[in-house]
Amino acid sequence: MRVGIVCYASVGGSGIIATELGKTLAARGHDVHILSSDTPFRLGGYQPGLTFHRVETPAYPLFREPQYLLSLANKIVQVARHEHLDIVHAHYAVPHATAAYLARQILAATVPATDVSDVPSIITTLHGTDITLLGSDRSYTETVAFCIDQSDGVTAVSESLRADTCRELAITSDIRVIPNFLNCAVHHRVEASSVRDRLIGDKSAKIAIHVSNFRPVKRVAAVIEIFERICREVSTHLLMVGDGPELDAASRLASERGLGDRVHFLGEQDQVLPLLSIADVFLLPSAQESFGLAALEAMACEVPVVASNVGGLPEVIDHGRNGFLHPPGDLDGMARSAVALLTDPVLHRRVAAAAHEKVSSRFCEEKIVPLYEAFYEEVLAGRVGQAGRAGKAGKA
Numbered sequence: 001m002r003v004g005i006v007c008y009a010s011v012g013g014s015g016i017i018a019t020e021l022g023k024t025l026a027a028r029g030h031d032v033h034i035l036s037s038d039t040p041f042r043l044g045g046y047q048p049g050l051t052f053h054r055v056e057t058p059a060y061p062l063f064r065e066p067q068y069l070l071s072l073a074n075k076i077v078q079v080a081r082h083e084h085l086d087i088v089h090a091h092y093a094v095p096h097a098t099a100a101y102l103a104r105q106i107l108a109a110t111v112p113a114t115d116v117s118d119v120p121s122i123i124t125t126l127h128g129t130d131i132t133l134l135g136s137d138r139s140y141t142e143t144v145a146f147c148i149d150q151s152d153g154v155t156a157v158s159e160s161l162r163a164d165t166c167r168e169l170a171i172t173s174d175i176r177v178i179p180n181f182l183n184c185a186v187h188h189r190v191e192a193s194s195v196r197d198r199l200i201g202d203k204s205a206k207i208a209i210h211v212s213n214f215r216p217v218k219r220v221a222a223v224i225e226i227f228e229r230i231c232r233e234v235s236t237h238l239l240m241v242g243d244g245p246e247l248d249a250a251s252r253l254a255s256e257r258g259l260g261d262r263v264h265f266l267g268e269q270d271q272v273l274p275l276l277s278i279a280d281v282f283l284l285p286s287a288q289e290s291f292g293l294a295a296l297e298a299m300a301c302e303v304p305v306v307a308s309n310v311g312g313l314p315e316v317i318d319h320g321r322n323g324f325l326h327p328p329g330d331l332d333g334m335a336r337s338a339v340a341l342l343t344d345p346v347l348h349r350r351v352a353a354a355a356h357e358k359v360s361s362r363f364c365e366e367k368i369v370p371l372y373e374a375f376y377e378e379v380l381a382g383r384v385g386q387a388g389r390a391g392k393a394g395k396a
Contacts, residue, residue, distance in 0.1 A: 001376055002031045004079055004120065006072065006100060007091040009038035012213050013293040014127035017157070017180050018091040019043055024183070024369045026050035033079050037068065042270065053079055069095045069102075076103035085120040087376050090151075093131070094140060097124040097147040121379050124151040126175070128290025128311070129217070131165045145169040153379040155372075157291040158312030164290075176375055179315070180291045181368035184360055187300040192274040199239070199264060199278075206236040206342045209279035209303070211272055211294045212286075214244025219308075221246065222285040222331060224253045224263065226306075229335035231262065234342045238263045238283075239275055276301040280348070281338050287328055289313050296363055299323070299355035304348065306337045316363075322354035 003025060007018030019040040026032045026049035034040060035053045043052060057071040076088060076099060088103070090096035100122045111118045124147065131144070148154055148171050155178045156162040162175045200207065208227055212218040220240070227238045240250065240263060247265065254263040269275065276282075282298035284307035289295075291312040295305045299322065307313050309325035317323035324337035341348045 001025075001373075001380075002033075002083055002086045003376070004033045004035060004076065004083070004085045004088045005091065006035045006076065006088065006096040007040060009036040009040045010213070013157075013180065013291065014091045014125075015040055016042055016293060017127070018089075018125075020181070020183065020365070021089075021369065021372060022050060023047060024365050025373070028369065028373070030373075031083070033083055033085065035072065035075055035079060037072075066095065069099050072096070072099040073102040073106070076100060077106050080107060080120050081118075084118070086380060087123055088120045089123045089125065091125045092127060093124055093144050093147050097122065097151055098143065100124070101147055101150045121152040122150070123153040123155065123376070123379060124148060125178075126154065126156040126161055126165055126290075128157070128161060128288070131161060131168060131290075141169065145171050149173050152382065153375060155375065158315050160312040160315065161290040164311075178371045178375065179363060179368060180293050180296060181363050181365045182296060182300055182359065184300065184364035184366075187273065187297055187359075188356075189277045189301045189303075190273050192277040195274045196278040200237050202235070202237075204235065206234055206280045207239060207278055208236055208281050208283055208338065209239040209241065209275060209298070210283045211241040211276075211297070212244070212284075214242050214246045214250070216246060217287050218244075218246070219285050219287055219328070220250040221253050222328075223283050224250055224257065224259065226283055226285060226331050226334050226338065227263065228257050228259060229332065230338050230342070231259065233339050236262070236280075236342065239279065240265045241267075241269050241272060241275055243268045272297065273301065276303055279303045281306060281341050283334070283338065284308065284313075285328060285331065285334060286310060286313075292316050295323070296359060300359045302352040302356045304341050304351040304355055306334050306341070316358070318354075318358070322351055322358045 005018050005022045008015040019042050022032045022034045026047055033051045037055045055072050055075045057068045088100045090100045107119045154173045155176045157180050159177050162177055210223045214220050230236050276298055282303045282305045284295055286308050289311040298305050305323040308328040317325055319325040326333040
């Protein structure tokens with residue numbers, strides 16, 4: 001198949017999954033074209049069958065039109081025509097599904113009515129904030145719902161997100177749940193003692209870690225507060241991996257609480273495996289998580305996760321077995337679970353092993369990517385069937 005994938009380039013679950021999907025599809029023999037405003041975070045080096053197309057957005061400061069949306073739609077049209085795309089897979093409803101819909105309308109208006117094969121099918125994957133934030137905002141509700149309904153196929157990364165979408169938006173589309181995934185041949189615990197020695201030095205200290213884009217929904221201040229409670233009972237260091245709007249507030253809070261020498265702000269990191277591989281516990285007290293890709297990466301590296309019991313996290317973490325879940329406001333409970341893991345080696349080994357087993361049994365790419373391939377085929381068969389019926393009706 002010839003697949004165009006539209007995604008954000010920045011750090012975040014949607015861009016990472018879209019990029020990993022493109023790389024895996026290309027490795028499986030498909031012709032994949034990734035469209036984004038910048039080189040995606042984890043695109044990596046050259047790979048046969050995988051092409052990146054940059055969306056150039058002119059800056060016209062006097063105008064308030066959605067320049068990226070229009071530029072993206074134009075780029076989709078160009079790539080679809082030149083590469084004869086079968087599928088345009090939009091990751092995020094707005095603006096990517098909006099741009100894909102606009103591009104399809106342009107393409108449909110410029111090809112013969114009998115040649116619908118030159119108009120690609122649109123698949124939209126919902127990742128979370130396109131529904132929980134944009135979808136619930138009255139300024140966007142109808143646009144988001146329309147773009148979802150105009151797609152030929154819709155997927156969501158969790159049952160929780162599918163339920164949220166159906167509750168928040170008056171849509172008629174069926175939504176297929178296809179969860180996030182990892183390349184399990186790559187995502188596993190690695191030897192990284194030199195990283196630990198350079199960062200921490202103290203071989204007896206425990207290490208907690210948090211990885212995110214530091215948006216308000218991630219509640220990075222709560223990470224600091226949980227860590228403060230942990231430090232009262234266990235000698236621990238905290239690795240804060242990422243960047244974003246809440247970074248300065250988290251840094252100030254760590255200093256105010258006297259934790260400056262134990263909290264290490266490491267910025268955005270393309271390769272997080274060495275950092276996860278020296279960690280003992282992962283803290284994720286988010287206000288909302290549609291799936292929790294960062295938690296999945298930690299579990300693959302045998303790092304038990306202590307997280308909020310929200311969104312799709314219960315679909316990834318089984319409380320008490322391969323991690324611990326608490327209400328978002330229960331920072332004391334999260335700290336207690338973390339302390340238990342850090343002070344009980346038997347418990348830690350059991351939970352870490354169960355976490356790794358959950359990932360390897362359910363969330364590896366060889367189990368999930370074929371679900372996308374089958375969904376692509378299903379959508380294309382539906383479009384072909386409709387075209388065939390229309391042609392027969394015309395001849396009759």
